[in-house]
Amino acid sequence: DAGITQSPRHKVTETGTPVTLRCHQTENHRYMYWYRQDPGHGLRLIHYSYGVKDTDKGEVSDGYSVSRSKTEDFLLTLESATSSQTSVYFCAIRTVSPNFSYEQYFGPGTRLTVT
Amino acid sequence: EDQVTQSPEALRLQEGESSSLNCSYTVSGLRGLFWYRQDPGKGPEFLFTLYSAGEEKEKERLKATLTKKESFLHITAPKPEDSATYLCAVPLYNQGGKLIFGQGTELSVKP
Secondary structure, X not given: OOOEEEEOOEEEEOOOOOEEEEEEEOOXXXXXXXXXXXXXXXXXEEEEEEEOOEEEEOOOOOOEEEEEEEOOEEEEEEOOOOHHHOEEEEEEEEEXXXXXXXXXXXXXXXXXXXX | OOEEEEEOOEEEEEXXXXXXXXXXEEOOOOOOEEEEEEOOOOOOEEEEEEOOOOOEEEEOOXXXXXXXXXXXXXXXXXXXXXXXXXXXXXXXXXXXXXXXXXXXXXXXXXX
């Protein structure tokens, strides 16, 4: 399972409240990613990190921020949750294969419902 | 535009009935194609990486192949436990390893 945990696993929150999701890895991988998965849209990248304090946006980053103060933790924050952010959120880490491809391994996911 | 398309969206098979799933892609500078399996309520589970046209990888009843424009996931004599959604993904060149995913094929194998 690549040593990835996500917390919480389930959360229900109200519109307008802040929410922080945590991704924790135990294998010292440099790259970490946050995706969301929605019916009809598949998996889409929100933000990613390529080192401590180094982050970049993905294709659906509006309304989300991230932080990485330690190698092992990557936090995803919804500053003011909206119903459109109801989704399943997955964290992933990247390994580098001998052929320099970018294999990613995923955590178990967080199901977030915004009411 | 970089794009990954999977077909069919859903596939129903009888146990033992072999078939194939398709993943077609249009990306510049292919640096691998990944197949994942996803069970309901779980994260995608890594299956294979294919690097170049002509390459094949096998795992139990699954065999993945790659051409210059598409990849196939062949399922030989499937069992009910092979039921899952199968995803393919391609990393974008020089963009931090970002993956573009297909929509997935939902496979159901009935006994």
